[in-house]
Amino acid sequence: MSLLKALSIICGLMLHVSHGALNTNYCAPRKTVPYQNELKMFREDGISNYSTMLMRDDLGLLLLGAREAIYALDIDDISVRKSEVYWPVTEEKQRECTNKGKNAEVECRNYIRTLHRVNDTAMYVCSTNAFSPTCDYMTFVGGQLKLKGKQEKGKGKCPYDPLQRYSSVMVGNDLYSATSINFMGSKPALRRSSNLALGTEDKSSWFSDPNFVHMDFVGESFDSSDGDDDKVYLFFSENAIEYDFYSKVTVSRVARVCKGDMGGRWTLERKWTSFLKARLDCSLPEPSLPLIVQDVFLLKHQDWRKSVFYAVFKPQSSLSQVSAVFAYNVSIMRNIFNEGKFKTSIFAYNSHVKWVMYTGEVPVPRPGACINDVARKMGINSSLDLPDKTLQFIKENPLMDEAVPPLTGGPLLVKRGALLTRIVVDSVLALDGERYAVMFIGTENGFVQKAVNYAGEMFIIEEIQLFENPEPINILRLSSTKGLLYAGSDFGAVQMPVSNCSRYDMCVDCILPRDPYCAWDFSTGRCSSVHSLPPSPITAMQSLKEGDVSQCPQQDPVAAVDFTLVPQNNIQLSCQLHSNLAQVIWRFSDQTLHSNHKYYIYSGGLLILSANESDAGLYTCDSVEQINGRTYNRTVAVYHLQLSSEPGVEDSTTPGRVTSLGVAVGLLSLFCLCMGVIFCIWRGGRPTCSKEREEAAVAVRLEGLRYLNDKSEI
Ligand SMILES: *[C@@H]1O[C@H](CO)[C@@H](O)[C@H](O)[C@H]1NC(C)=O
Ligand SMILES: *[C@@H]1O[C@H](CO)[C@@H](O)[C@H](O)[C@H]1NC(C)=O
Numbered sequence: 001m002s003l004l005k006a007l008s009i010i011c012g013l014m015l016h017v018s019h020g021a022l023n024t025n026y027c028a029p030r031k032t033v034p035y036q037n038e039l040k041m042f043r044e045d046g047i048s049n050y051s052t053m054l055m056r057d058d059l060g061l062l063l064l065g066a067r068e069a070i071y072a073l074d075i076d077d078i079s080v081r082k083s084e085v086y087w088p089v090t091e092e093k094q095r096e097c098t099n100k101g102k103n104a105e106v107e108c109r110n111y112i113r114t115l116h117r118v119n120d121t122a123m124y125v126c127s128t129n130a131f132s133p134t135c136d137y138m139t140f141v142g143g144q145l146k147l148k149g150k151q152e153k154g155k156g157k158c159p160y161d162p163l164q165r166y167s168s169v170m171v172g173n174d175l176y177s178a179t180s181i182n183f184m185g186s187k188p189a190l191r192r193s194s195n196l197a198l199g200t201e202d203k204s205s206w207f208s209d210p211n212f213v214h215m216d217f218v219g220e221s222f223d224s225s226d227g228d229d230d231k232v233y234l235f236f237s238e239n240a241i242e243y244d245f246y247s248k249v250t251v252s253r254v255a256r257v258c259k260g261d262m263g264g265r266w267t268l269e270r271k272w273t274s275f276l277k278a279r280l281d282c283s284l285p286e287p288s289l290p291l292i293v294q295d296v297f298l299l300k301h302q303d304w305r306k307s308v309f310y311a312v313f314k315p316q317s318s319l320s321q322v323s324a325v326f327a328y329n330v331s332i333m334r335n336i337f338n339e340g341k342f343k344t345s346i347f348a349y350n351s352h353v354k355w356v357m358y359t360g361e362v363p364v365p366r367p368g369a370c371i372n373d374v375a376r377k378m379g380i381n382s383s384l385d386l387p388d389k390t391l392q393f394i395k396e397n398p399l400m401d402e403a404v405p406p407l408t409g410g411p412l413l414v415k416r417g418a419l420l421t422r423i424v425v426d427s428v429l430a431l432d433g434e435r436y437a438v439m440f441i442g443t444e445n446g447f448v449q450k451a452v453n454y455a456g457e458m459f460i461i462e463e464i465q466l467f468e469n470p471e472p473i474n475i476l477r478l479s480s481t482k483g484l485l486y487a488g489s490d491f492g493a494v495q496m497p498v499s500n501c502s503r504y505d506m507c508v509d510c511i512l513p514r515d516p517y518c519a520w521d522f523s524t525g526r527c528s529s530v531h532s533l534p535p536s537p538i539t540a541m542q543s544l545k546e547g548d549v550s551q552c553p554q555q556d557p558v559a560a561v562d563f564t565l566v567p568q569n570n571i572q573l574s575c576q577l578h579s580n581l582a583q584v585i586w587r588f589s590d591q592t593l594h595s596n597h598k599y600y601i602y603s604g605g606l607l608i609l610s611a612n613e614s615d616a617g618l619y620t621c622d623s624v625e626q627i628n629g630r631t632y633n634r635t636v637a638v639y640h641l642q643l644s645s646e647p648g649v650e651d652s653t654t655p656g657r658v659t660s661l662g663v664a665v666g667l668l669s670l671f672c673l674c675m676g677v678i679f680c681i682w683r684g685g686r687p688t689c690s691k692e693r694e695e696a697a698v699a700v701r702l703e704g705l706r707y708l709n710d711k712s713e714i
Contacts, residue, residue, distance in 0.1 A: 028581060029580060032462070033464040048490055053486055053488060060075050094109075096130070116169075123137070157191075213237070252282055252292055252313065257274045277398055280293060292316055297424050298310075304330060308407060323419050426498060427480070436452055443463075444472040450515075509578060558637060560618065571607070577636060582624060597609070613643055622636065
């Protein structure tokens with residue numbers, strides 16, 4: 001073995017080193033599931049941008065919109081294509097588009113952006129069509145997907161610019177959409193396309209350079225005590241008008257309108273009379289610029305009052321790597337809109353506009369309120385009857401003074417590293433009879449984070465790599481009934497099951513991930529999906545909040561593996577931990593080993609440098625994991641090192657060379673240790689994710705190696 005080879009082995013090992021104290025901040029996923037080839041996926045050569053999806057359980061289809069194509073895929077297995085339609089841009093349209101200065105191959109193509117259900121057989125489709133948004137009906141009849149070919153103008157329903165975010169929702173036969181309504185992309189609007197079309201005022205107090213993210217419908221008229229109306233909620237970010245900063249600051253907002261709104265008679269004619277908006281409070285424990293909302297999922301409850309919006313946020317500054325998830329309850333939002341104070345603008349010094357809380361008298365009926373029993377008692381039966389005072393007020397002051405507070409007062413999840421992009425949430429009934437919200441969060445590098453918040457404790461059960469290359473997840477859809485998740489990126493669509501309990505073959509491995517979908521079934525001795533278990537008698541167990549494995553059957557002790565010790569050789573003992581959050585502890589006889597001139601502990605095992613006779617004996621590798629404040633200890637591997645009966649046989653090098661190699665290795669390991677110490681000091685300031693930490697460690701070490709190389713050249 002040459003010196004170079006020894007160096008390369010040790011330096012290679014260093015790339016896998018994981019140092020540091022026990023990770024307790026849970027910003028790291030407990031487990032990382034790397035990309036698996038057996039994931040069901042769909043993509044077609046020459047087609048890109050798989051970013052629009054519509055689940056049709058009734059038809060057994062997942063409709064997938066891409067660039068110039070729409071696919072009808074089997075909802076149980078999206079690699080099975082049932083039918084497709086292509087909708088290429090015409091040459092004429094493309095020419096018009098390029099003549100206006102847009103890029104032919106990127107912008108002047110036809111991106112499918114909207115897919116909505118209309119009725120049993122029909123869907124509504126809108127696409128950018130080379131900066132000339134167009135909509136059409138599409139049917140699925142006799143196994144065939146067909147466009148009606150009755151193209152209609154899509155202005156206000158779908159953006160011109162394929163890169164612009166927008167959102168829409170179909171309520172009955174009415175399409176509510178929030179998008180830019182001009183070629184330049186500079187005129188934002190929230191519109192309803194129906195027999196009675198409505199739009200927003202073109203004022204910066206209504207929208208100020210917004211980025212629309214999500215819309216949803218909440219049927220608040222159901223069982224309403226005050227004769228209230230249904231609502232459509234819109235989530236977006238925009239320039240803050242209310243802050244006195246010298247530079248622009250973006251804030252996240254929620255706006256809402258009433259379904260029954262018909263606009264005003266003179267003031268706000270054909271405009272929303274019920275448009276109200278509020279800031280979303282999404283502050284992190286540490287000071288930062290406001291986070292920016294990226295995606296929202298409405299976790300519906302039978303009682304709409306208990307429905308919850310889950311929102312993922314990214315940092316405002318590109319220097320920060322902190323994303324977060326916050327949740328907002330529908331009733332709390334509703335109370336702020338229905339009862340909260342308004343903001344209003346005043347002229348401060350040198351005619352500078354300042355937004356402050358409105359303290360004057362609020363007109364009756366309350367501005368922005370839906371037509372409810374109070375209004376009806378006053379003889380006001382539709383928004384057309386609203387008095388001018390109410391309408392003038394809302395036209396000027398649509399912003400609420402109060403921000404919507406997050407459900408638990410703070411974030412449900414904070415994660416450093418690759419930014420979070422999309423979210424869906426499943427409500428999972430566990431064995432304890434409680435429902436847990438399991439969040440599936442897409443990232444900009446092709447992973448899904450599966451996370452829960454157990455009474456304030458942020459916990460990422462696992463991260464699953466869905467795309468082989470690090471591409472952003474642009475869309476996520478969840479079929480709770482099928483237990484399937486669908487993800488789309490620029491390059492393909494992938495399907496994954498919400499859980500894979502059978503992956504865990506031992507009781508402790510089933511319980512420690514604290515996955516609400518999985519339980520240990522004593523009767524079969526398997527880790528099974530909770531909903532596949534018979535309802536009674538209960539023969540299975542979970543321990544979600546505690547992660548308590550004390551009820552697991554006693555495990556057989558790990559059998560010792562015999563290993564031959566050849567004096568003067570380096571010995572590598574491997575040990576793979578089951579959790580990213582666990583720390584490894586190596587013991588030799590009764591003594592705990594630390595990395596030093598003799599031992600090198602790395603994430604894959606232990607290296608004993610230049611072993612000698614006294615190293616013979618029993619080595620144990622323990623995994624130590626903190627679970628909700630408790631320590632869980634487990635022996636993962638045991639080795640029995642025995643002195644070789646024929647010393648020197650396996651090593652053909654001369655004793656002298658072995659010694660010089662030994663010295664070199666010793667020096668290098670000392671160097672490794674030094675770098676480790678430097679790194680620990682550098683890290684001293686604040687805790688970081690283990691991944692990041694590892695990357696940083698590698699960077700520091702590589703720097704050190706370069707330094708060493710430079711030195712040796714002198
Ligand atoms: C479904 O909607 C389309 C488009 O509005 C309409 O032409 C068709 O008659 C409807 N079909 C049914 C079965 O209602
Ligand atoms: C479509 O995908 C390509 C990569 O193939 C990407 O560069 C482009 O930005 C995507 N366009 C949209 C509108 O998402």
